Structure formats: C-alpha cells, structure tokens
Amino acid sequence: MLRLESVAMSYGNGRDVLHDINLTLHPGEFVFVMGPSASGKTSLLRLMGLIQRPSRGRFSLFNRDVADLGATEISGLRRRIGMVFQDGRLLEHLSAFDNIALPLRINGARNEAHDEQIGGVVAEMMGWLELAELTAVEPRHLSMGQRQLVAVARAVIARPGLLLCDEPTAHVDDKLARRVMHLLAQLCKLGSTVVLSTHDDDLVDRYPHPILRMSRGRLSRPAAAAATMAAAD
Amino acid sequence: MLRRRLDLPLEQTAPGRFLPWLIGGMIYGTVVMLGVAMTADRAMRAYDQRAQLVTVTLPMTDGDGAPDIEAIVEALHNTPGVLAATPVPGDELRALMAPWLGEARGGVDLPLPRLIDVTLDPLAAPDLPALENRLRELVSGATIGVEAATVDHAERLAALVRGWAGAAGIAVLLAALLGIGATTRLSLRLNADSVELLRWMGASNRYLADQFERHALSGGLPAGAGGFGFAIVTVGALLYTSRSMEIAAQIEIDLRPFDWLLLACLAATSLVLVVAVVRITTLRQLQNRPA
Numbered sequence: 001m002l003r004l005e006s007v008a009m010s011y012g013n014g015r016d017v018l019h020d021i022n023l024t025l026h027p028g029e030f031v032f033v034m035g036p037s038a039s040g041k042t043s044l045l046r047l048m049g050l051i052q053r054p055s056r057g058r059f060s061l062f063n064r065d066v067a068d069l070g071a072t073e074i075s076g077l078r079r080r081i082g083m084v085f086q087d088g089r090l091l092e093h094l095s096a097f098d099n100i101a102l103p104l105r106i107n108g109a110r111n112e113a114h115d116e117q118i119g120g121v122v123a124e125m126m127g128w129l130e131l132a133e134l135t136a137v138e139p140r141h142l143s144m145g146q147r148q149l150v151a152v153a154r155a156v157i158a159r160p161g162l163l164l165c166d167e168p169t170a171h172v173d174d175k176l177a178r179r180v181m182h183l184l185a186q187l188c189k190l191g192s193t194v195v196l197s198t199h200d201d202d203l204v205d206r207y208p209h210p211i212l213r214m215s216r217g218r219l220s221r222p223a224a225a226a227a228t229m230a231a232a233d
Numbered sequence: 234m235l236r237r238r239l240d241l242p243l244e245q246t247a248p249g250r251f252l253p254w255l256i257g258g259m260i261y262g263t264v265v266m267l268g269v270a271m272t273a274d275r276a277m278r279a280y281d282q283r284a285q286l287v288t289v290t291l292p293m294t295d296g297d298g299a300p301d302i303e304a305i306v307e308a309l310h311n312t313p314g315v316l317a318a319t320p321v322p323g324d325e326l327r328a329l330m331a332p333w334l335g336e337a338r339g340g341v342d343l344p345l346p347r348l349i350d351v352t353l354d355p356l357a358a359p360d361l362p363a364l365e366n367r368l369r370e371l372v373s374g375a376t377i378g379v380e381a382a383t384v385d386h387a388e389r390l391a392a393l394v395r396g397w398a399g400a401a402g403i404a405v406l407l408a409a410l411l412g413i414g415a416t417t418r419l420s421l422r423l424n425a426d427s428v429e430l431l432r433w434m435g436a437s438n439r440y441l442a443d444q445f446e447r448h449a450l451s452g453g454l455p456a457g458a459g460g461f462g463f464a465i466v467t468v469g470a471l472l473y474t475s476r477s478m479e480i481a482a483q484i485e486i487d488l489r490p491f492d493w494l495l496l497a498c499l500a501a502t503s504l505v506l507v508v509a510v511v512r513i514t515t516l517r518q519l520q521n522r523p524a
Contacts, residue, residue, distance in 0.1 A: 049433065050433075051433050069524075070524070071438070071520070071524040072437065074524045075432070075435050075436065075437045075438075075524070076435070077435075078432070078433060078434065078435035079434070079435030080435075081435070083433065083434075089430055091240065091241075091242065091427055091430070092242070093238075093242035093244075093245055094238060094240070098238060098240075102240060102431070102434060103434055103435070105240070106240075106431065106434055106435055106436045106440060107435070
C-alpha cells in the first residue's frame with residue numbers, strides 16, 4: 001500500500017531532511033512515529049501525504065509509483081489520504097461543519113442530493129466527537145481541543161485509505177483522546193492504514209501498535225516494526 | 234449552487250471584494266459606450282435614409298395658373314428609381330409656412346409653392362439634374378431640392394461619435410478583462426495557503442477554478458445588473474438631452490427596443506467573458522505550480 005525505498009527528501013534546494021528511509025505499510029496497519037522535535041516526523045508525514053516529493057529513492061503509494069504520476073493522478077491519490085496537521089489547518093471562514101465536510105465535497109459531485117448525504121454523514125461524525133453543538137461555529141471561536149477534533153473529523157470523514165495524523169491528541173483531554181484513538185482504530189479495522197506521529201508516551205504505551213522512531217531524519221528499526229521494515233529491504 | 238459558502242475565503246480579501254465593483258464598472262462603461270455608438274449608428278442610418286428623400290418644388294401660383302401636379306406626379310412615377318411621389322397637402326404646407334406668415338395668412342390668399350415628397354430607390358437613384366430638366370418641361374421653374382445631400386455637422390459628428398464610442402467601449406471591456414485577470418492572480422496569491430490546503434486534500438485544479446468562477450459569478454451578477462441598470466439610465470438621459478438640445482434637428486435620435494435588447498445581450502456576454510477569464514487565469518496559474 002505504501003512503500004518507501006532509500007528515500008531522501010529536502011525542502012527546495014536545501015539539504016536533505018530525510019535520509020535513506022525504507023518502510024512498507026500494508027492496508028489496515030497502525031503505526032506510531034515517535035522522535036524528538038525536528039527529527040523529521042512531520043516531514044515524513046508530508047512525504048507520505050504527497051505534499052513533498054522525494055529527492056531520491058522510490059516511493060509507491062496505493063501500488064502507484066509516485067514519480068510517474070501527473071497532477072491529476074496526484075490529486076486523485078490525495079483524495080484517498082486523510083491528514084491531521086499539527087496546527088489543525090482549518091479554514092477560518094468556514095463553520096466547523098463545512099470544514100469537516102470539505103473532503104466529501106472535494107470528492108463528490110456538487111448537487112443537492114450529495115449535499116444532503118454529506119449533511120447526514122458530517123452530523124453523525126460531529127455527534128460522535130461531541131461537536132454537535134458547534135456545527136455553525138467558526139474555528140476562531142473554538143478551543144484548541146475542539147479545533148483538533150474538527151481537524152481529526154475532517155481527516156477521517158471520507159474514510160481515507162491512508163490516514164496521517166500529526167499529534168492529533170495534543171490538545172484534547174484524556175477522554176476525547178481515547179475517543180479519537182477509538183475512531184482511528186475503527187478506521188483501521190475498515191482497512192485504512194494509520195500513521196500517527198506523537199510525543200505522548202502514555203498514548204503509545206496504551207495502544208500496542210508498532211513504533212517507528214525518527215532521529216535526525218532517519219528511521220530507526222524498533223523491534224515491533226522490524227518485520228515490516230525488513231520487507232522493504 | 235451560488236448560495237453555498239465558498240471553500241476559499243475569496244470574499245475576505247481586498248481583490249475579492251474589489252472584483253464585483255470592477256465587473257459592475259466594466260458593464261456600465263461598456264454598455265454606455267456601445268449604447269452611444271449604437272445611437273450614433275442609428276443617427277447615421279437615419280441620415281442615409283434621408284439621402285433617399287428629395288422634395289420637388291413647384292413655383293408659387295396666384296391661383297390662376299395652378300401647376301399640373303398630377304402630370305408631375307405621373308412623370309415622377311414613370312421615372313426609374315423613383316419609389317414614391319406624394320404631393321404635400323395644402324394644410325400641411327400652410328402649417329409649414331405658419332411660423333413665417335403667422336395670423337397674416339388668415340383671409341389673405343397668398344400664392345404658395347407646391348411641394349411633392351419623392352422617395353428614391355437608394356440602389357437605383359435617378360440622375361437628378363436630368364429629372365429636374367424633364368420636370369421643368371412640364372412646369373416651368375420646377376426644382377428638386379436634395380435635403381440629404383446637405384451633410385450637416387451632426388452627421389459628421391455622428392460618424393465621429395460612432396467610431397470613438399465603439400472603440401472606447403471595446404477598450405473599456407478589454408481593460409476591465411485584463412484587470413479581472415490581474416485581480417484573479419492577486420487573489421490566488423493572497424489565498425495561497427488555503428488553495429494549497431485544498432490541493433493537499435485532493436482538490437483538482439478544476440475544482441479550485443470552480444471556486445473562483447462561482448465567486449466571480451455570485452458577486453458579478455448583482456454588480457453587473459446594477460452596472461447595466463445605471464448604464465441604461467445614462468444612455469436614456471443622453472438620448473433625452475440630445476433630443477432636447479436638438480443636436481440633430483433633421484432626424485430623430487433614438488434606440489429601438491431591439492437595440493436595448495442588444496445592449497442587454499452585451500452585458501450578459503461581458504459577464505460570460507468575465508467568468509471565462511477568471512477560469513482560464515486560475516487554471517493557468519495553478520498549472521504553473523508544482524502539483
């Protein structure tokens with residue numbers, strides 16, 4: 001589903017921020033990415049999310065070699081990826097509802113029936129994340145935790161094949177963090193691959209998923225993920 | 234479709250707020266200029282039609298030797314290139330003379346010239362001097378007055394106005410479309426973060442161009458309607474003023490309902506061009522960015 005072979009990545013013409021990354025992820029797999037600040041966790045997620053291209057190596061996603069893809073195909077693959085950004089990246093002029101509905105609108109045709117369908121799905125998701133009362137509220141009126149939940153809801157609403165989460169539980173309380181993790185686990189059971197970057201040791205301890213450790217732009221080989229990574233070699 | 238909020242905050246940036254004004258101004262300027270050009274064109278057509286009208290004047294009579302009008306009219310009818318020949322009725326003639334004769338005319342049977350309105354075929358107009366000679370054989374002193382041959386200043390002014398106003402209208406339209414292209418590029422730059430976010434979520438260039446297009450339409454429709462309304466009032470006021478100032482006394486300056494319809498079509502076409510420019514500009518800008 002996702003395969004990185006000797007991949008390096010740099011921003012613009014700068015030096016590489018990721019070095020020699022080898023990794024294979026399969027459908028339904030859940031992995032944590034841990035590491036200190038500036039170790040390359042976010043860069044790795046941006047690479048997987050097709051926001052940045054590799055400067056070296058081979059990257060295939062959904063069985064397609066990314067290097068061969070044109071703009072239209074890239075857009076098509078991106079629609080199969082959900083991403084929770086560290087800073088939320090909500091559109092401030094849209095309500096919480098419309099922010100969450102964005103991927104569905106981007107994915108689908110624009111018509112009344114589709115809009116009604118979207119309304120039902122988004123309302124259900126908002127209810128589940130205890131956001132039902134915030135439907136019409138714009139992000140500037142939301143707390144950090146609520147913003148984070150809206151960002152998570154937006155990332156999962158279209159049931160992406162690959163879900164990339166950058167600190168999705170950083171600003172939410174323990175109860176909601178569990179709920180978010182449960183949501184991600186459910187998505188995983190439905191076949192989505194989840195990559196979650198976090199600093200939170202407690203969170204990692206609570207959920208027995210493989211951990212990928214990043215250090216200075218390199219991916220180490222933790223025991224739990226060794227088999228997976230070996231497959232890429 | 235237009236009511237739903239746009240995914241991009243285009244209405245919240247200065248170029249986005251400026252765009253409807255630009256569209257309204259463009260439609261106002263274009264419709265006024267081309268309305269004036271159409272009015273001038275109608276005036277020139279009226280002058281052209283006048284070129285097909287001549288008046289035969291038969292000399293004054295004292296009542297004893299009335300000219301043989303019927304013979305003249307028959308001669309005119311038999312002349313190739315003459316479409317119609319109609320004697321001006323006596324009442325109409327007296328009404329024409331009233332400003333000069335005033336009340337003095339009453340009770341005094343002054344000799345008056347007799348006039349015959351003649352319509353010529355513009356494609357086969359007869360040789361007027363030869364026709365005049367033939368009429369003189371029938372009625373001594375008969376003359377043909379070619380009013381239309383007198384190209385008055387208003388006609389030349391109409392030609393000038395038609396050219397300049399037409400060119401100005403097209404210039405306004407083109408300049409505004411260039412401005413709309415520049416505004417769209419600026420808008421894209423100012424909303425780069427949001428545009429990129431949507432692209433990361435898989436929005437295609439077409440989807441993003443739709444956003445810009447919808448914004449241009451939702452703001453441009455009311456602004457364009459307003460601009461068109463003001464333009465109609467302006468053209469109407471110009472027509473009224475030109476009539477009351479008797480700028481072209483010999484013809485009636487006016488626009489027909491079909492002309493107004495054409496102006497409405499022009500406004501609608503301008504709006505379609507706006508949408509096309511916005512869409513093409515957005516797509517070209519996005520295509521130039523890395524995927």
